[in-house]
Each structure stands twice: as C-alpha cells, then as structure tokens.
Amino acid sequence: MKPLGLIFCLLIFVPAKAQTSVLKTADSLYNYGYYAKAITFYKQLESGSQYFEKVAKAYVLLGNYDQAILYYGKALLVNPNNALVKFEQSKLLFQTNQLNQAKGLLIELVETDPFNPNYQFNLGLTYNALGKEDVAQAYFNKVYQLDDTHQKAIYELAKFNLQKRAFIKVEDYVVKGLQSYANNRRLIGLSAQNYYCQAAYHKSINQFLRLLDLGETTSFVYEKLGVCYTKVYNYSKAIKYLKLALATNPKDANIHYLLGLNYESIYEYQLAEEHVLDAINIKDIPLDEAYRKLGVLYNLQDKRPQAIEAFAHAINENPKVESSYFFKTFTQLMYYKDMEEKSKAVDTFCNQFPNGKYSEILKLKLEELRSDKFQNKTE
DSSP: OOHHHHHHHHHHHHHHHHHHHHHHHHHHHHHTTOHHHHHHHHTTOTTGGGGHHHHHHHHHHHTOHHHHHHHHHHHHHHOTTOHHHHHHHHHHHHHTTOHHHHHHHHHHHHHHOTTOHHHHHHHHHHHHHTTOHHHHHHHHHHHHHHOTTOHHHHHHHHHHHHHTTOHHHHHHHHHHHHHHOTTOHHHHHHHHHHHHHTTOHHHHHHHHHHHHHTTOOOHHHHHHHHHHHHHTTOHHHHHHHHHHHHHHOTTOHHHHHHHHHHHHHTTOHHHHHHHHHHHHHHTOSOHHHHHHHHHHHHHHTTOHHHHHHHHHHHHHHOTTOHHHHHHHHHHHHHHOOOHHHHHHHHHHHHHHOTTOTTHHHHHHHHHHHHHHHHHHHHO
16 A cells, blocks of 8 residues: 555544544443533534434433533434434423423324323323313323323323312222322322312221321321321321321421310310410411410310400401300300499490390300309399
C-alpha cells in the first residue's frame, strides 16, 4: 500500500475506534448510575442522533424533565414512528402537566395500536386530569375489556363508582381486582370506604384491619377504625385507634373531638373535657358544636359556671343555633339559687324563641323547681 493510502486508512480507523470507546464509556457510566457523565459522553458521539433516547432517559433519571422532553422530541424527529419513545414522551408530558400535548401523542398511539391497554389507560388518566371524567371512564372501561386484571384501571373504575355511590358496582370491581392481586391496598381501602358509606361498620372494620396487617398504618386508617368502633359502641377500641391516629397527627381537632365523645361515653368526663378543649384550641372544627359539647361535659361534672360560659361561647360562634340558648338557660335554671333569676332566664329564652321547640321544656322545669321550693318551705 502506498504511504498516502495508509495514512488515509489510519485517519478513518482511529476516529472510528475512538468513537467506539466513547460509546462503551457512555454505556458503562449509564449502567452504573453516573447519568450526568454518561450524557457528556453520549453528546461527544458523531452519530449522536442515534442516542437521543438514551440521553432523554438519563435526564429522566436525573429528574431534569425539561431536557428529557427536549431529547425525546429530538428522537421522535429522527424516528417519528417509534412507539416506545412516543409513549415515554407522553408520560413525561403528563407528569409536567402538559396535558393536551400528552393527549395528542396518546391518541396517535391508540389509533396505531388500539389493543394496547396501557395506551388506553394513560389516555384515561389524561382525560381525568383535564376534567373530562366521563371520557376517562370510557377509556378505563376499554382497558378493563382488554385486560380484566389491570389493577390501576379497576381502581379508577371502582373509585369513580364510589363517588357516585354505586356501591354494588364498587364491590364488583373490588372483588374482581382482588382475585388477581389479593393484597392490593388501594382496592382494600376502597372496599373499607364502600362499607363505611353504607353504614356496614363491622365489614368496614375488617377491611381497615386488613390494611393495618399490610402495613398501612396511617392516620386515616386509624381514625376510620376509631369512628367505626364508635358506631358499633366498642368505645375502648375506638379510643385505642383514635389515640394511634392522634400520635401520627397530634394537631387534628377532629380526632381530639372524637376522643372527647368516646371518653364521655365511658363516663371519663375529665378526659373528655381535655380533648374537647384541645379541639377548640386548635380551631379546626365547628366551634359552636365543640363548645356545646364542652358545656355538656361541664354539666356532667357539676361545673355549672364553666358550662354557662361554654354555652355562651357557642352562641357567640353561631347565634342561629337554638339548642345553644336552651342548654345555657337550662344550666342557669340548675345553677341560680334565686327563683326570680331562674324565671328571668326562661322569659328571656321564650321571648327570643316564641315558637321554639324547647320553650315548654324550660317552662315545665321552672314549674318543677318552684313546686320543689314550695314543698321545702311547707315541710
């Protein structure tokens, strides 16, 4: 070979060998998780357009979704019919809330391959995010027809029917889903809520306990168990689970209030008072209701002045609730020593609520107290 020809061959061979080395290095870095370094090497390749997809995947793993979308877009320009790239791009667009762009790609995929359940499912999710629930449900139904073990589609169908209070449909979907995946916590959770909404509290308890067995030890599960046990009058277990809920969420006014109700039911009035006061201090529940309950608890402990004050707070929070005035007036009847003060309290109530449902009760109580006083005088 002439010297000039040899030099020409070497000029071709050496860069090609170098390019192979760069590619091997890039792939190795990618496989071992050095994504930023891998990207640098992929970009050095002369035929870089062949590796746009790998660069995009590396950017996804780095959490740089804008760059990932950019490079998936470049990959699609090179090969517009690459369904895998198109699907990955649609998922990223959905994740970054570019919903209409995601929808466009998914519609193309569904038209190309109408029997792929995952294309149909992701299109359903996209329509859900766009606020078109009925269209989304149609796609989830298509997924179910294509694959009746598709757990995510079954969940979406069951959840939608629970929102519509179509309880039988919910149960049908849940049962079907659990046949192929018995420990699907999301479906078990829907089953628990489905029974709860139907006031089937014992069945609901069983499902929530299954969630605990599967490690779903959340404030929501504990609180719902507490409420269910309250509904079936098992106050000790209700308190147990409400306390566990409170341990994970100590500033939840509703849990404090529920604990107060349960302690009241087992005559632990001091503990009930403490939790109702905590609920009031957190101020995340209807305060008039909480103050009324606090007033009742004070009365149960013969703390009349505190009860009157609590009912007054309830009135200030919501002056339209007649029962707050009734409880306050009734407590005044029990607390005041002077009969004239008792009578004045009842008159004030009757003038404020001339057609009130509690007026006769207060009048009868006043007459009873007057009669007792008269009898005590004559004895």
